[in-house]
Amino acid sequence: MSQDASFEDGREAPLNLGALDVGDLTVISSLTQDAVFPASEMRWHRAGSRFALLVNRVRWEDKGLTRHAPERVQSVLMFNTVQSVASQGVPKGDADTILSLLQISFEETEAPSGFVTLTLAGDGAIRLEVEALDITVKDVTKPYAAPSKKLPQHKD
Template identity: 40%
Template sequence: MTDLKLIALDSEDLEVLSAHVQDAVVRVADMGYARGDRRFALLMNRFDWESGQGRRDKGLRKRAALHFDGVQSVATNGFDPAAPEGVLNLLAISFHTVDGPAGIIELSFAGGGTVRLGVECLEARLSDLGAAWAASATPAHSLD
């Protein structure tokens, strides 16, 4: 089992990265904006979709880090960023061009929560951190 390392520099890259972090569990305390470095980072327990497909077990979770560079602004909605023990389920990450190459990166969470990052360009990096364990359940979504 190899550790995943991805970089996203355009919307197509970000779609691949988003697929790998779908259903990741993120603690609010594990997200932060380093204004001086213009970086937004988060730690997560991502569901390892590539290893869990077609297996009888419930799959794996892996500890991973994701960060975005060139961040100029951060806005949150639908959850309390001051609640450090809050837990979010990451559903998708998207990019919307505003004044190319600048745009908005949106992290969408279950329940309607969002983090919107104003960026000068799209630059995201995802890295597994080595820890992996058996998932308690395989994520499933209603198609309604």
């Protein structure tokens, strides 16, 4: 007699997702919610029109939480077609400051252009002026146990 495969029999693959519209961006925003990163891990490549972050994101998609502690994974969050970058509440000159990403949103100006806003904990924000939505998130390390051994909590 044969049995159906269970989730435990499979393997969880690293994320490698792209966003070209607001619906896609909603998925990436939810998967990167509560990602943390030092300010030193932000780069704007003006000549290449790219803005990149190396983040430690919570593996919200992990279905194995009943088997192990919550996990994080390092991921590259890449924004393409970036024309300008502005920030508020992000300390300048302190590369060791740890920032926490709460949400990524898009405000269209003249289609397909607009502003991507990365809302940070503590009233910080990074605003990217883009020619069009073109965002990727790609896991670049193996998952590791979250140091806190807990999932982040938010007050309603």
